[in-house]
């Protein structure tokens with residue numbers, strides 16, 4: 358048998374970089390389509406933590422097809438109350454949460470770690486995971502992609518997919534520095550957990566001053582709170598992005614002198630071992646692949662937390678990429694189909710924050726007062742109104758050819 362014949366019958370080997378949301382979702386669908394999948398993750402284990410995230414619209418159908426919808430419905434967060442505070446800590450507005458739990462087909466809000474764990478649980482036995490390692494070099498000059506890993510391994514794959522997030526090093530090695538594709542939206546945020554010494558239960562409290570927001574989110578009845586500090590910053594602090602010490606200093610400087618429980622939050626941030634700091638920004642690229650290497654999820658099209666659509670785009674994008682690869686042996690045709698079918702959906706969701714990104718986080722006293730007046734007119738928080746963008750894509754059916 359010639360080498361070419363062999364390559365037609367052998368399982369195609371795919372390396373995915375990143376084991377958060379889009380990586381394991383892609384691994385699941387590729388494995389089901391007959392690929393041999395390896396996932397490399399730079400963290401030593403699956404990363405838990407992160408603020409609660411939304412799964413909406415078409416992404417609900419994706420998790421249903423993966424069989425994890427019931428598990429995610431059990432993990433759904435039902436908040437009872439949202440309280441908005443003025444700079445001096447007095448109440449500006451208090452709005453009841455949705456009373457009904459989630460039912461099949463409706464949007465979900467779950468802890469990011471719960472979604473990552475659910476995805477991991479359905480692939481861990483079928484897919485090779487290499488934790489505590491990452492891609493060092495990619496060489497596409499031969500028949501496949503020759504990969505060297507930082508840990509020293511060398512292997513060859515038919516395809517490589519970067520699912521390594523907004524600051525993707527796969528993207529950087531293929532397409533150049535992040536600055537070329539990063540669209541900064543004017544905010545930075547820090548997220549961490551802290552002890553629930555305030556007796557909060559299934560509720561969110563958000564303190565605001567112009568250009569600053571501090572929120573404490575009790576997602577259950579347990580002892581832990583999700584703390585969130587968000588602030589307007591005209592220029593992105595690139596220096597702080599890879600330096601946790603500088604991130605803590607920047608946040609402490611911005612919120613110095615703030616009222617309510619902000620001083621307690623700042624001191625908890627100093628001790629937090631799960632601090633997640635980032636800019637609110639988007640990744641916008643003219644193409645999502647180059648040769649045998651493609652990008653998925655935040656690495657290719659992060660929409661920013663202001664849209665609440667990062668995980669949904671990651672899930673839908675992973676599904677569509679796997680479907681395109683299952684249907685086309687030729688990776689060039691598959692990557693073209695993936696882009697053609699997903700780009701409109703991505704564009705609509707990224708456009709959700711083209712105007713009015715500041716609705717929830719106003720930067721002027723006047724805009725803040727307008728927001729509070731609007732909130733006071735609500736008796737209950739509208740359950741995230743289904744927007745056309747959330748479902749603006751038709752899922753392909755899988756037609757495995759391997």
Ligand SMILES: Cc1cc2nc3c(=O)[nH]c(=O)nc-3n(C[C@H](O)[C@H](O)[C@H](O)COP(=O)(O)OP(=O)(O)OC[C@H]3O[C@@H](n4cnc5c(N)ncnc54)[C@H](O)[C@@H]3O)c2cc1C
Nearest residue numbers: 375377378379399407408491521522654655662667668671
């Ligand atoms: C710990 C954590 C906490 C988060 N918290 C929030 C949050 O609170 N709010 C929010 O809006 N979004 C958060 N996100 C981002 C959110 O998960 C994504 O917006 C969305 O789910 C898209 O997922 P993704 O899998 O494409 O990218 P990401 O979730 O960003 O995952 C990328 C994965 O790739 C890994 N990785 C990065 N570089 C390399 C490398 N060189 N080699 C190998 N692996 C690599 C990372 O460790 C991570 O596991 C968080 C992400 C992580 C990893």
